[in-house]
Amino acid sequence: xxxxxxxxxxxxxxxxxxxxxxxxxxxxxxxxxxxxxxxxxxxxxxxxxxxxxxxxxxxxxxxxxxxxxxxxxxxxxxxxxxxxxxxxxxxxxxxxxxxxxxxxxxxxxxxxxxxxxxx
Amino acid sequence: xxxxxxxxxxxxxxxxxxxxxxxxxxxxxxxxxxxxxxxxxxxxxxxxxxxxxxxxxxxxxxxxxxxxxxxxxxxxxxxxxxxxxxxxxxxxxxxxxxxxxxxxxxxxxx
Numbered sequence: 107x108x109x110x111x112x113x114x115x116x117x118x119x120x121x122x123x124x125x126x127x128x129x130x131x132x133x134x135x136x137x138x139x140x141x142x143x144x145x146x147x148x149x150x151x152x153x154x155x156x157x158x159x160x161x162x163x164x165x166x167x168x169x170x171x172x173x174x175x176x177x178x179x180x181x182x183x184x185x186x187x188x189x190x191x192x193x194x195x196x197x198x199x200x201x202x203x204x205x206x207x208x209x210x211x212x213x214x215x216x217x218x219x220x221x222x223x224x225x
Numbered sequence: 226x227x228x229x230x231x232x233x234x235x236x237x238x239x240x241x242x243x244x245x246x247x248x249x250x251x252x253x254x255x256x257x258x259x260x261x262x263x264x265x266x267x268x269x270x271x272x273x274x275x276x277x278x279x280x281x282x283x284x285x286x287x288x289x290x291x292x293x294x295x296x297x298x299x300x301x302x303x304x305x306x307x308x309x310x311x312x313x314x315x316x317x318x319x320x321x322x323x324x325x326x327x328x329x330x331x332x333x334x335x
Contacts, residue, residue, distance in 0.1 A: 149330035150228070150314060163322070167323070200271060209276065210259040210276075210318040
């Protein structure tokens with residue numbers, strides 16, 4: 107069974123940093139591109155970032171470029187999102203999601219982890 | 226990277242059909258046949274309902290169908306059921322490794 111489990115969320119002050127993790131199981135993690143998607147409280151889904159199979163290629167939404175870094179450890183079957191210079195508007199539930207081989211859609215999602223940026 | 230435009234809400238009675246539109250630009254929806262649709266119930270993770278414009282994943286009811294014309298994609302739910310009440314989001318590949326979601330539509334079953 108495919109499982110994606112996010113962790114690392116919590117309360118952080120503006121300007122602070124946080125690292126999210128997404129532990130993958132039930133599939134060959136190194137064979138799939140992975141993404142982060144976020145959802146502010148009561149708001150819609152927003153695509154954040156994606157990473158290719160070996161981590162050599164990444165993309166970011168303009169709103170997080172230069173502040174967030176996506177990475178992966180295929181030996182640990184884990185996806186990461188390092189978030190720096192956090193702002194109040196980064197407050198959201200962060201989901202990791204898998205893209206199937208050759209696809210451009212998200213076939214499995216984690217349950218999400220809440221990040222709250224507040225003083 | 227502007228969000229795709231969806232109606233805020235759509236409603237219908239049980240058994241009826243409803244259609245949700247998703248309007249983008251020639252850089253995203255109009256340029257790729259790579260629109261996907263997601264259903265999200267309250268406090269739940271999104272669920273894939275349609276991919277590549279009109280394909281249904283295994284296990285998704287055939288009451289859900291997708292289409293595209295120009296810069297606008299559409300999701301149709303036929304034979305509306307109570308469990309279809311949820312938020313729905315479209316998403317399109319926008320080139321250069323970028324993606325964009327729609328603004329979301331709340332579906333209410335009357």
